[in-house]
Amino acid sequence: MRPLATLAVALLVSSPAFAEGMPQLDFKNPLTISQIVWLAIIFFTLYLLLARWALPQVAEVLEMRAATIGRDLDAARLAKAEADSAVVELTHATREAQASAQASIASAVDAAKAEAALRSAELNAKLDIQLNQAEQRIDIARAGAVGALRQVATDTAHVVIARLTGQPANDDAVNHEVGAVLTIRGQA
Amino acid sequence: MAAEHTIDALGQFRLFPALGPLGASVNFTQSNLMMLISSAAILWLLWAGMRPRAIVPGRLQALAEMAYSGISGMCTEQIGSEGKRFFPFIFTLFFFVLFGNLFGLLPFAFTYTSHIAITFALALMVIVIVTFVALRIHGLHFFSYFFPAGAPKLLAPLIIPVEIISYLSRPVSLSIRLFANMVAGHVMFEVFASFIVMLAGIGTLGVIAAIGPLALNVALMGFELLVAFLQAYVFAILTCIYLHDAVHLH
Amino acid sequence: MTETKGDREPSFEDRLRVARTKQGLDKPAPTSASADMGGRSAMGIGLRVGVELVSAMIVGVGLGWFFDRWLHTTPFLLILGVLLGGGAGVANVWRLMGPKKPPA
Numbered sequence A: 001m002r003p004l005a006t007l008a009v010a011l012l013v014s015s016p017a018f019a020e021g022m023p024q025l026d027f028k029n030p031l032t033i034s035q036i037v038w039l040a041i042i043f044f045t046l047y048l049l050l051a052r053w054a055l056p057q058v059a060e061v062l063e064m065r066a067a068t069i070g071r072d073l074d075a076a077r078l079a080k081a082e083a084d085s086a087v088v089e090l091t092h093a094t095r096e097a098q099a100s101a102q103a104s105i106a107s108a109v110d111a112a113k114a115e116a117a118l119r120s121a122e123l124n125a126k127l128d129i130q131l132n133q134a135e136q137r138i139d140i141a142r143a144g145a146v147g148a149l150r151q152v153a154t155d156t157a158h159v160v161i162a163r164l165t166g167q168p169a170n171d172d173a174v175n176h177e178v179g180a181v182l183t184i185r186g187q188a
Numbered sequence B: 001m002a003a004e005h006t007i008d009a010l011g012q013f014r015l016f017p018a019l020g021p022l023g024a025s026v027n028f029t030q031s032n033l034m035m036l037i038s039s040a041a042i043l044w045l046l047w048a049g050m051r052p053r054a055i056v057p058g059r060l061q062a063l064a065e066m067a068y069s070g071i072s073g074m075c076t077e078q079i080g081s082e083g084k085r086f087f088p089f090i091f092t093l094f095f096f097v098l099f100g101n102l103f104g105l106l107p108f109a110f111t112y113t114s115h116i117a118i119t120f121a122l123a124l125m126v127i128v129i130v131t132f133v134a135l136r137i138h139g140l141h142f143f144s145y146f147f148p149a150g151a152p153k154l155l156a157p158l159i160i161p162v163e164i165i166s167y168l169s170r171p172v173s174l175s176i177r178l179f180a181n182m183v184a185g186h187v188m189f190e191v192f193a194s195f196i197v198m199l200a201g202i203g204t205l206g207v208i209a210a211i212g213p214l215a216l217n218v219a220l221m222g223f224e225l226l227v228a229f230l231q232a233y234v235f236a237i238l239t240c241i242y243l244h245d246a247v248h249l250h
Numbered sequence C: 001m002t003e004t005k006g007d008r009e010p011s012f013e014d015r016l017r018v019a020r021t022k023q024g025l026d027k028p029a030p031t032s033a034s035a036d037m038g039g040r041s042a043m044g045i046g047l048r049v050g051v052e053l054v055s056a057m058i059v060g061v062g063l064g065w066f067f068d069r070w071l072h073t074t075p076f077l078l079i080l081g082v083l084l085g086g087g088a089g090v091a092n093v094w095r096l097m098g099p100k101k102p103p104a
Helices: A002-013 A016-020 A030-165 A171-185 B020-025 B030-050 B059-079 B083-103 B116-146 B153-202 B204-209 B211-248 C012-023 C042-071 C076-097
Strands: none
Touching (some): A002 B153, A002 B211, A002 C042, A030 B030, A030 C012, B030 B059, B030 B083, B059 B083, B059 B211, B083 B211, B116 B153, B116 B211, B153 B204, B153 C042, B153 C076, C042 C076
Protein backbone atom coordinates (compact mmCIF):
# COMPACT_ATOMS: atom_id res chain seq x y z
CA MET A 1 0.00 0.00 0.00
CA ARG A 2 2.76 2.40 0.94
CA PRO A 3 4.83 2.00 -2.25
CA LEU A 4 1.62 2.62 -4.14
CA ALA A 5 1.11 5.87 -2.27
CA THR A 6 4.71 6.82 -3.00
CA LEU A 7 4.27 6.07 -6.67
CA ALA A 8 1.07 8.05 -6.69
CA VAL A 9 2.90 11.05 -5.24
CA ALA A 10 5.70 10.60 -7.78
CA LEU A 11 3.22 10.51 -10.64
CA LEU A 12 1.06 13.33 -9.36
CA VAL A 13 3.96 15.68 -8.77
CA SER A 14 4.74 15.52 -12.46
CA SER A 15 1.23 16.53 -13.51
CA PRO A 16 0.64 20.28 -13.57
CA ALA A 17 -2.95 19.91 -12.37
CA PHE A 18 -1.71 18.76 -9.02
CA ALA A 19 0.54 21.75 -8.52
CA GLU A 20 -2.41 23.75 -7.20
CA GLY A 21 -2.88 21.67 -4.06
CA MET A 22 0.71 20.94 -3.20
CA PRO A 23 2.57 23.54 -1.16
CA GLN A 24 5.80 21.93 -2.40
CA LEU A 25 4.98 23.00 -5.96
CA ASP A 26 3.82 26.46 -5.06
CA PHE A 27 6.74 28.26 -6.64
CA LYS A 28 4.91 31.58 -6.43
CA ASN A 29 5.55 31.49 -2.72
CA PRO A 30 8.93 33.19 -2.23
CA LEU A 31 9.58 30.89 0.74
CA THR A 32 9.79 27.87 -1.58
CA ILE A 33 12.83 29.34 -3.29
CA SER A 34 14.30 31.13 -0.31
CA GLN A 35 14.49 27.88 1.64
CA ILE A 36 16.86 26.60 -1.05
CA VAL A 37 19.14 29.55 -0.51
CA TRP A 38 19.15 28.81 3.19
CA LEU A 39 19.61 25.13 2.40
CA ALA A 40 22.73 25.99 0.43
CA ILE A 41 24.09 28.11 3.25
CA ILE A 42 23.31 25.59 5.99
CA PHE A 43 24.47 22.58 4.00
CA PHE A 44 27.72 24.22 3.01
CA THR A 45 28.39 25.33 6.59
CA LEU A 46 27.60 21.86 7.87
CA TYR A 47 29.91 20.37 5.27
CA LEU A 48 32.74 22.68 6.25
CA LEU A 49 32.28 22.04 9.96
CA LEU A 50 32.15 18.30 9.46
CA ALA A 51 35.02 18.09 7.00
CA ARG A 52 37.36 20.45 8.84
CA TRP A 53 36.46 19.93 12.46
CA ALA A 54 34.24 17.03 13.44
CA LEU A 55 35.27 14.20 11.15
CA PRO A 56 39.05 14.57 11.60
CA GLN A 57 38.46 14.12 15.33
CA VAL A 58 36.75 10.82 14.75
CA ALA A 59 39.44 9.79 12.30
CA GLU A 60 42.11 10.64 14.85
CA VAL A 61 40.51 8.52 17.55
CA LEU A 62 39.92 5.64 15.15
CA GLU A 63 43.52 5.77 13.96
CA MET A 64 44.76 5.92 17.52
CA ARG A 65 42.67 2.89 18.37
CA ALA A 66 43.80 1.01 15.26
CA ALA A 67 47.41 1.77 16.17
CA THR A 68 46.90 0.69 19.77
CA ILE A 69 45.13 -2.48 18.79
CA GLY A 70 47.72 -3.22 16.16
CA ARG A 71 50.46 -2.69 18.70
CA ASP A 72 48.68 -4.86 21.23
CA LEU A 73 48.11 -7.58 18.69
CA ASP A 74 51.76 -7.45 17.67
CA ALA A 75 52.71 -7.67 21.31
CA ALA A 76 50.31 -10.55 21.73
CA ARG A 77 51.82 -12.34 18.77
CA LEU A 78 55.31 -11.70 20.09
CA ALA A 79 54.34 -12.93 23.54
CA LYS A 80 52.71 -15.93 21.97
CA ALA A 81 55.89 -16.74 20.04
CA GLU A 82 57.93 -16.27 23.19
CA ALA A 83 55.61 -18.50 25.13
CA ASP A 84 55.79 -21.10 22.38
CA SER A 85 59.59 -21.09 22.40
CA ALA A 86 59.56 -21.21 26.19
CA VAL A 87 57.28 -24.24 26.05
CA VAL A 88 59.62 -25.88 23.55
CA GLU A 89 62.56 -25.10 25.79
CA LEU A 90 60.72 -26.43 28.79
CA THR A 91 59.85 -29.68 27.05
CA HIS A 92 63.43 -29.98 25.94
CA ALA A 93 64.72 -29.33 29.44
CA THR A 94 62.22 -31.76 30.90
CA ARG A 95 63.26 -34.43 28.47
CA GLU A 96 66.93 -33.81 29.22
CA ALA A 97 66.32 -33.87 32.95
CA GLN A 98 64.39 -37.09 32.56
CA ALA A 99 67.23 -38.64 30.59
CA SER A 100 69.88 -37.54 33.05
CA ALA A 101 67.74 -38.72 35.96
CA GLN A 102 67.35 -42.04 34.23
CA ALA A 103 71.10 -42.24 33.74
CA SER A 104 71.88 -41.32 37.33
CA ILE A 105 69.33 -43.82 38.60
CA ALA A 106 70.92 -46.49 36.44
CA SER A 107 74.41 -45.62 37.67
CA ALA A 108 73.24 -45.57 41.27
CA VAL A 109 71.63 -48.98 40.81
CA ASP A 110 74.84 -50.24 39.23
CA ALA A 111 76.93 -48.86 42.06
CA ALA A 112 74.59 -50.39 44.59
CA LYS A 113 74.76 -53.70 42.79
CA ALA A 114 78.55 -53.57 42.69
CA GLU A 115 78.64 -52.66 46.35
CA ALA A 116 76.30 -55.49 47.18
CA ALA A 117 78.39 -57.89 45.15
CA LEU A 118 81.52 -56.73 46.92
CA ARG A 119 79.86 -57.09 50.29
CA SER A 120 78.63 -60.56 49.57
CA ALA A 121 82.04 -61.53 48.24
CA GLU A 122 83.67 -60.28 51.42
CA LEU A 123 81.09 -62.07 53.50
CA ASN A 124 81.65 -65.24 51.54
CA ALA A 125 85.35 -65.00 52.05
CA LYS A 126 84.90 -64.42 55.76
CA LEU A 127 82.48 -67.27 55.94
CA ASP A 128 84.89 -69.47 54.04
CA ILE A 129 87.62 -68.67 56.51
CA GLN A 130 85.34 -69.32 59.41
CA LEU A 131 84.19 -72.54 57.78
CA ASN A 132 87.77 -73.62 57.30
CA GLN A 133 88.59 -72.77 60.83
CA ALA A 134 85.54 -74.64 62.02
CA GLU A 135 86.46 -77.59 59.89
CA GLN A 136 89.97 -77.52 61.27
CA ARG A 137 88.61 -77.37 64.76
CA ILE A 138 86.31 -80.26 63.98
CA ASP A 139 89.22 -82.20 62.55
CA ILE A 140 91.30 -81.56 65.62
CA ALA A 141 88.38 -82.51 67.80
CA ARG A 142 87.73 -85.58 65.75
CA ALA A 143 91.40 -86.51 65.82
CA GLY A 144 91.34 -86.05 69.58
CA ALA A 145 88.15 -88.10 69.81
CA VAL A 146 89.58 -90.83 67.58
CA GLY A 147 92.78 -90.91 69.71
CA ALA A 148 90.62 -91.34 72.79
CA LEU A 149 88.60 -94.02 71.01
CA ARG A 150 91.72 -96.07 70.37
CA GLN A 151 92.66 -95.82 74.04
CA VAL A 152 89.16 -96.78 75.08
CA ALA A 153 89.06 -99.62 72.57
CA THR A 154 92.45 -100.89 73.62
CA ASP A 155 91.55 -100.70 77.29
CA THR A 156 88.20 -102.32 76.64
CA ALA A 157 89.89 -105.04 74.56
CA HIS A 158 92.35 -105.71 77.41
CA VAL A 159 89.59 -105.98 79.94
CA VAL A 160 87.42 -108.15 77.70
CA ILE A 161 90.38 -110.45 76.87
CA ALA A 162 91.45 -110.63 80.49
CA ARG A 163 87.91 -111.58 81.51
CA LEU A 164 87.50 -114.05 78.78
CA THR A 165 90.85 -115.73 78.94
CA GLY A 166 91.84 -115.02 82.46
CA GLN A 167 95.18 -113.94 81.13
CA PRO A 168 96.48 -110.50 80.33
CA ALA A 169 96.30 -109.74 76.70
CA ASN A 170 99.21 -109.32 74.48
CA ASP A 171 99.63 -105.59 74.06
CA ASP A 172 101.01 -105.72 70.62
CA ALA A 173 98.29 -107.96 69.30
CA VAL A 174 95.55 -105.81 70.82
CA ASN A 175 97.02 -102.63 69.45
CA HIS A 176 97.35 -104.23 66.10
CA GLU A 177 93.79 -105.52 66.00
CA VAL A 178 92.30 -102.31 67.28
CA GLY A 179 94.32 -100.33 64.80
CA ALA A 180 93.13 -102.63 61.99
CA VAL A 181 89.47 -102.32 62.94
CA LEU A 182 89.67 -98.56 63.27
CA THR A 183 91.39 -98.32 59.94
CA ILE A 184 88.65 -100.41 58.33
CA ARG A 185 86.01 -98.15 59.80
CA GLY A 186 87.92 -95.27 58.52
CA GLN A 187 88.30 -93.62 61.79
CA ALA A 188 92.04 -93.85 62.26
CA MET B 1 -17.97 9.51 3.31
CA ALA B 2 -17.91 13.26 3.07
CA ALA B 3 -14.53 13.37 4.64
CA GLU B 4 -12.68 15.09 1.78
CA HIS B 5 -13.37 18.49 3.23
CA THR B 6 -11.91 17.79 6.61
CA ILE B 7 -8.77 15.93 5.56
CA ASP B 8 -6.03 18.44 4.85
CA ALA B 9 -3.20 16.05 4.17
CA LEU B 10 -1.05 18.62 2.40
CA GLY B 11 -1.33 21.53 4.79
CA GLN B 12 1.52 20.09 6.83
CA PHE B 13 3.90 20.85 3.96
CA ARG B 14 3.07 24.55 3.86
CA LEU B 15 5.98 26.83 4.54
CA PHE B 16 5.93 29.56 7.15
CA PRO B 17 8.53 32.07 8.22
CA ALA B 18 10.28 30.99 11.37
CA LEU B 19 12.21 32.79 14.11
CA GLY B 20 9.81 35.71 14.35
CA PRO B 21 10.07 38.98 12.42
CA LEU B 22 13.83 38.59 11.97
CA GLY B 23 13.38 35.27 10.25
CA ALA B 24 10.51 36.64 8.21
CA SER B 25 12.65 39.51 6.99
CA VAL B 26 15.18 37.10 5.49
CA ASN B 27 12.57 34.53 4.43
CA PHE B 28 13.88 32.00 6.91
CA THR B 29 11.31 29.18 7.01
CA GLN B 30 10.52 26.47 9.52
CA SER B 31 12.08 24.10 7.01
CA ASN B 32 15.36 25.95 7.37
CA LEU B 33 14.98 25.90 11.13
CA MET B 34 14.70 22.12 10.97
CA MET B 35 17.85 22.06 8.85
CA LEU B 36 19.66 24.02 11.52
CA ILE B 37 18.39 21.64 14.20
CA SER B 38 19.47 18.61 12.19
CA SER B 39 22.89 20.09 11.52
CA ALA B 40 23.30 20.95 15.17
CA ALA B 41 22.29 17.41 16.13
CA ILE B 42 24.82 15.90 13.72
CA LEU B 43 27.58 18.14 15.02
CA TRP B 44 26.53 17.49 18.60
CA LEU B 45 26.59 13.73 18.05
CA LEU B 46 30.15 13.88 16.78
CA TRP B 47 31.31 16.43 19.30
CA ALA B 48 29.74 14.83 22.36
CA GLY B 49 30.49 11.37 21.13
CA MET B 50 34.15 11.94 20.46
CA ARG B 51 34.85 14.12 23.47
CA PRO B 52 36.03 11.23 25.68
CA ARG B 53 38.44 10.13 22.93
CA ALA B 54 38.38 6.75 24.64
CA ILE B 55 40.12 3.67 23.30
CA VAL B 56 37.17 1.64 24.51
CA PRO B 57 34.20 3.74 23.40
CA GLY B 58 31.09 4.41 25.40
CA ARG B 59 27.66 4.27 23.82
CA LEU B 60 27.59 7.71 22.27
CA GLN B 61 31.16 7.42 21.05
CA ALA B 62 30.38 4.01 19.58
CA LEU B 63 27.44 5.59 17.75
CA ALA B 64 29.58 8.41 16.40
CA GLU B 65 32.26 5.98 15.32
CA MET B 66 29.70 3.69 13.75
CA ALA B 67 28.38 6.64 11.76
CA TYR B 68 31.90 7.47 10.65
CA SER B 69 33.06 4.00 9.72
CA GLY B 70 29.72 3.08 8.16
CA ILE B 71 29.83 5.95 5.66
CA SER B 72 33.57 5.57 5.23
CA GLY B 73 33.04 1.91 4.37
CA MET B 74 30.30 2.79 1.95
CA CYS B 75 32.58 5.27 0.18
CA THR B 76 35.55 2.96 -0.26
CA GLU B 77 33.31 0.03 -1.12
CA GLN B 78 31.27 1.80 -3.77
CA ILE B 79 33.69 4.35 -5.19
CA GLY B 80 36.99 2.58 -4.63
CA SER B 81 40.20 3.93 -3.20
CA GLU B 82 39.33 7.42 -4.46
CA GLY B 83 36.24 7.31 -2.26
CA LYS B 84 38.08 8.81 0.71
CA ARG B 85 38.13 12.21 -0.98
CA PHE B 86 34.36 12.26 -1.19
CA PHE B 87 33.80 10.90 2.29
CA PRO B 88 33.01 14.21 4.04
CA PHE B 89 30.55 15.08 1.31
CA ILE B 90 28.77 11.71 1.46
CA PHE B 91 28.75 11.90 5.24
CA THR B 92 27.18 15.35 5.22
CA LEU B 93 24.65 14.31 2.62
CA PHE B 94 23.62 11.09 4.34
CA PHE B 95 23.19 12.56 7.78
CA PHE B 96 21.56 15.74 6.53
CA VAL B 97 18.93 13.63 4.79
CA LEU B 98 18.69 11.05 7.57
CA PHE B 99 18.20 13.59 10.35
CA GLY B 100 15.77 15.50 8.16
CA ASN B 101 13.74 12.33 7.69
CA LEU B 102 13.93 11.29 11.34
CA PHE B 103 13.24 14.66 12.94
CA GLY B 104 10.40 15.07 10.49
CA LEU B 105 8.68 12.17 12.22
CA LEU B 106 8.54 14.04 15.53
CA PRO B 107 5.25 15.71 16.37
CA PHE B 108 4.98 19.36 15.24
CA ALA B 109 8.20 18.99 13.30
CA PHE B 110 8.64 19.79 9.65
CA THR B 111 10.20 17.39 7.16
CA TYR B 112 12.39 19.39 4.82
CA THR B 113 13.04 16.28 2.73
CA SER B 114 9.35 16.31 1.83
CA HIS B 115 9.92 19.37 -0.33
CA ILE B 116 10.80 18.64 -3.91
CA ALA B 117 12.68 21.92 -4.08
CA ILE B 118 14.99 20.75 -1.30
CA THR B 119 15.52 17.21 -2.57
CA PHE B 120 16.00 18.45 -6.10
CA ALA B 121 18.51 21.04 -4.96
CA LEU B 122 20.44 18.32 -3.15
CA ALA B 123 20.24 15.97 -6.13
CA LEU B 124 21.26 18.73 -8.51
CA MET B 125 24.24 19.49 -6.29
CA VAL B 126 25.16 15.80 -6.41
CA ILE B 127 24.93 15.60 -10.16
CA VAL B 128 26.84 18.85 -10.68
CA ILE B 129 29.62 17.58 -8.42
CA VAL B 130 29.62 14.21 -10.17
CA THR B 131 29.86 15.83 -13.58
CA PHE B 132 32.53 18.21 -12.37
CA VAL B 133 34.56 15.30 -10.96
CA ALA B 134 34.20 13.34 -14.19
CA LEU B 135 35.30 16.32 -16.31
CA ARG B 136 38.18 17.02 -13.97
CA ILE B 137 39.49 13.45 -14.13
CA HIS B 138 38.72 12.49 -17.72
CA GLY B 139 38.48 15.83 -19.48
CA LEU B 140 36.54 15.75 -22.73
CA HIS B 141 36.81 11.99 -22.74
CA PHE B 142 33.90 12.20 -20.29
CA PHE B 143 31.51 12.66 -23.22
CA SER B 144 32.27 9.15 -24.43
CA TYR B 145 30.09 8.19 -21.50
CA PHE B 146 27.07 9.04 -23.63
CA PHE B 147 27.97 6.58 -26.34
CA PRO B 148 28.80 3.01 -25.31
CA ALA B 149 31.94 1.68 -26.96
CA GLY B 150 30.41 -1.34 -28.66
CA ALA B 151 27.28 0.31 -30.05
CA PRO B 152 26.76 0.65 -33.82
CA LYS B 153 27.54 4.12 -35.17
CA LEU B 154 24.28 4.22 -37.05
CA LEU B 155 22.32 4.32 -33.82
CA ALA B 156 24.28 7.28 -32.45
CA PRO B 157 21.51 9.85 -33.12
CA LEU B 158 19.19 7.71 -31.06
CA ILE B 159 21.53 6.48 -28.34
CA ILE B 160 23.19 9.77 -27.52
CA PRO B 161 19.98 11.74 -26.75
CA VAL B 162 18.63 8.79 -24.80
CA GLU B 163 21.83 8.54 -22.79
CA ILE B 164 21.88 12.30 -22.16
CA ILE B 165 18.26 12.23 -20.99
CA SER B 166 19.05 9.19 -18.89
CA TYR B 167 21.97 11.04 -17.32
CA LEU B 168 19.88 14.13 -16.69
CA SER B 169 17.11 12.02 -15.20
CA ARG B 170 19.44 10.98 -12.40
CA PRO B 171 18.88 14.04 -10.23
CA VAL B 172 15.18 13.90 -11.03
CA SER B 173 14.78 10.27 -9.97
CA LEU B 174 17.05 10.84 -6.98
CA SER B 175 14.97 13.77 -5.76
CA ILE B 176 11.57 12.32 -6.63
CA ARG B 177 12.35 9.06 -4.85
CA LEU B 178 13.20 10.77 -1.59
CA PHE B 179 10.49 13.40 -1.87
CA ALA B 180 7.71 10.96 -2.85
CA ASN B 181 8.61 8.55 -0.05
CA MET B 182 8.59 11.24 2.60
CA VAL B 183 5.39 12.85 1.34
CA ALA B 184 3.58 9.51 1.04
CA GLY B 185 4.44 8.61 4.63
CA HIS B 186 3.34 11.94 6.04
CA VAL B 187 0.18 12.05 3.99
CA MET B 188 -0.76 8.60 5.23
CA PHE B 189 -0.11 9.69 8.82
CA GLU B 190 -2.34 12.68 8.31
CA VAL B 191 -5.09 10.67 6.64
CA PHE B 192 -5.17 8.01 9.33
CA ALA B 193 -5.01 10.64 12.06
CA SER B 194 -7.97 12.43 10.46
CA PHE B 195 -9.86 9.15 10.45
CA ILE B 196 -9.19 8.80 14.17
CA VAL B 197 -10.55 12.25 14.87
CA MET B 198 -13.56 11.80 12.62
CA LEU B 199 -14.44 8.36 14.01
CA ALA B 200 -14.00 9.53 17.58
CA GLY B 201 -16.44 12.34 16.80
CA ILE B 202 -19.21 9.90 15.88
CA GLY B 203 -19.73 8.45 19.34
CA THR B 204 -18.86 5.46 21.48
CA LEU B 205 -18.88 3.08 18.56
CA GLY B 206 -16.69 5.47 16.64
CA VAL B 207 -14.18 5.66 19.47
CA ILE B 208 -13.85 1.89 19.41
CA ALA B 209 -13.58 1.91 15.64
CA ALA B 210 -10.89 4.60 15.86
CA ILE B 211 -8.54 2.03 17.35
CA GLY B 212 -8.13 0.68 13.80
CA PRO B 213 -6.49 3.74 12.23
CA LEU B 214 -4.62 4.39 15.49
CA ALA B 215 -3.03 0.95 15.30
CA LEU B 216 -2.28 1.56 11.64
CA ASN B 217 -0.53 4.81 12.50
CA VAL B 218 1.55 3.12 15.20
CA ALA B 219 2.62 0.43 12.75
CA LEU B 220 3.23 3.09 10.12
CA MET B 221 5.52 4.97 12.52
CA GLY B 222 7.76 1.91 12.78
CA PHE B 223 7.74 1.57 9.04
CA GLU B 224 8.47 5.25 8.54
CA LEU B 225 11.55 4.99 10.75
CA LEU B 226 12.78 2.23 8.45
CA VAL B 227 11.97 4.31 5.37
CA ALA B 228 13.77 7.32 6.86
CA PHE B 229 16.93 5.25 7.16
CA LEU B 230 16.49 3.49 3.87
CA GLN B 231 15.90 6.63 1.84
CA ALA B 232 18.89 8.39 3.34
CA TYR B 233 20.93 5.29 2.59
CA VAL B 234 19.64 5.08 -0.97
CA PHE B 235 20.35 8.76 -1.54
CA ALA B 236 23.90 8.36 -0.28
CA ILE B 237 24.65 5.09 -2.02
CA LEU B 238 23.31 6.28 -5.35
CA THR B 239 25.53 9.33 -5.00
CA CYS B 240 28.41 6.94 -4.38
CA ILE B 241 27.51 4.89 -7.44
CA TYR B 242 27.33 8.02 -9.60
CA LEU B 243 30.69 9.10 -8.23
CA HIS B 244 32.07 5.65 -9.02
CA ASP B 245 30.90 6.05 -12.61
CA ALA B 246 32.45 9.51 -12.73
CA VAL B 247 35.79 8.29 -11.41
CA HIS B 248 36.00 5.08 -13.41
CA LEU B 249 33.90 6.06 -16.44
CA HIS B 250 32.91 2.55 -17.45
CA MET C 1 33.18 -7.59 25.76
CA THR C 2 34.28 -9.47 28.75
CA GLU C 3 35.65 -12.92 28.31
CA THR C 4 34.90 -15.68 30.69
CA LYS C 5 37.88 -17.72 31.49
CA GLY C 6 37.70 -21.46 31.61
CA ASP C 7 35.70 -23.98 29.78
CA ARG C 8 35.95 -24.30 26.07
CA GLU C 9 37.09 -20.96 24.80
CA PRO C 10 38.50 -20.92 21.30
CA SER C 11 42.23 -21.37 21.21
CA PHE C 12 44.30 -18.30 21.76
CA GLU C 13 45.77 -18.65 18.33
CA ASP C 14 42.39 -18.63 16.61
CA ARG C 15 41.31 -15.60 18.53
CA LEU C 16 44.53 -13.79 17.74
CA ARG C 17 44.13 -14.56 14.05
CA VAL C 18 40.54 -13.37 14.05
CA ALA C 19 41.54 -10.19 15.83
CA ARG C 20 44.35 -9.57 13.36
CA THR C 21 42.23 -10.05 10.26
CA LYS C 22 39.59 -7.83 11.80
CA GLN C 23 42.11 -5.08 12.30
CA GLY C 24 44.00 -5.56 9.09
CA LEU C 25 42.21 -6.65 5.96
CA ASP C 26 38.64 -6.64 7.03
CA LYS C 27 36.90 -7.42 3.77
CA PRO C 28 33.24 -6.74 4.38
CA ALA C 29 30.83 -8.97 2.59
CA PRO C 30 30.02 -7.35 -0.72
CA THR C 31 26.65 -5.77 -0.49
CA SER C 32 24.55 -5.36 -3.56
CA ALA C 33 24.83 -1.85 -4.87
CA SER C 34 21.28 -1.88 -6.14
CA ALA C 35 19.88 -1.62 -2.66
CA ASP C 36 16.83 0.47 -3.12
CA MET C 37 13.34 0.93 -1.73
CA GLY C 38 11.78 -1.27 0.86
CA GLY C 39 12.73 -4.83 0.30
CA ARG C 40 12.42 -6.96 -2.76
CA SER C 41 8.66 -6.96 -2.86
CA ALA C 42 6.86 -6.60 -6.16
CA MET C 43 5.61 -3.23 -4.90
CA GLY C 44 9.15 -2.12 -4.16
CA ILE C 45 10.35 -3.11 -7.61
CA GLY C 46 7.34 -1.48 -9.18
CA LEU C 47 8.11 1.73 -7.33
CA ARG C 48 11.72 1.69 -8.48
CA VAL C 49 10.70 1.16 -12.09
CA GLY C 50 8.01 3.79 -11.77
CA VAL C 51 10.34 6.42 -10.39
CA GLU C 52 12.93 5.74 -13.09
CA LEU C 53 10.36 5.93 -15.88
CA VAL C 54 8.68 9.03 -14.50
CA SER C 55 11.91 10.95 -13.98
CA ALA C 56 13.22 10.13 -17.47
CA MET C 57 9.88 11.19 -18.90
CA ILE C 58 9.97 14.45 -16.96
CA VAL C 59 13.40 15.24 -18.34
CA GLY C 60 12.41 14.28 -21.89
CA VAL C 61 9.23 16.30 -21.80
CA GLY C 62 10.95 19.20 -20.08
CA LEU C 63 13.74 19.36 -22.64
CA GLY C 64 11.25 19.01 -25.52
CA TRP C 65 9.06 21.77 -24.15
CA PHE C 66 12.03 24.05 -23.49
CA PHE C 67 13.55 23.62 -26.96
CA ASP C 68 10.14 23.97 -28.54
CA ARG C 69 9.70 27.37 -26.93
CA TRP C 70 13.20 28.40 -27.78
CA LEU C 71 13.21 27.26 -31.40
CA HIS C 72 9.48 27.81 -32.01
CA THR C 73 9.00 24.27 -33.21
CA THR C 74 5.98 23.44 -31.09
CA PRO C 75 4.98 20.63 -30.72
CA PHE C 76 7.52 18.50 -32.60
CA LEU C 77 10.36 18.53 -30.11
CA LEU C 78 7.93 17.88 -27.30
CA ILE C 79 6.77 14.72 -29.09
CA LEU C 80 10.41 13.77 -29.73
CA GLY C 81 11.11 14.47 -26.06
CA VAL C 82 8.31 12.16 -24.96
CA LEU C 83 9.70 9.38 -27.17
CA LEU C 84 13.28 9.88 -26.07
CA GLY C 85 12.21 10.26 -22.45
CA GLY C 86 10.40 6.95 -22.67
CA GLY C 87 13.49 5.40 -24.24
CA ALA C 88 15.70 6.82 -21.53
CA GLY C 89 13.29 5.50 -18.91
CA VAL C 90 13.56 2.04 -20.39
CA ALA C 91 17.34 2.43 -20.49
CA ASN C 92 17.30 3.42 -16.81
CA VAL C 93 15.19 0.42 -15.90
CA TRP C 94 17.42 -1.83 -17.99
CA ARG C 95 20.46 -0.49 -16.18
CA LEU C 96 18.74 -1.09 -12.86
CA MET C 97 17.26 -4.50 -13.52
CA GLY C 98 19.12 -5.92 -16.50
CA PRO C 99 22.00 -8.39 -16.41
CA LYS C 100 24.98 -7.01 -14.53
CA LYS C 101 27.98 -6.18 -16.65
CA PRO C 102 31.22 -7.71 -15.41
CA PRO C 103 33.24 -4.98 -13.72
CA ALA C 104 35.63 -3.49 -16.26
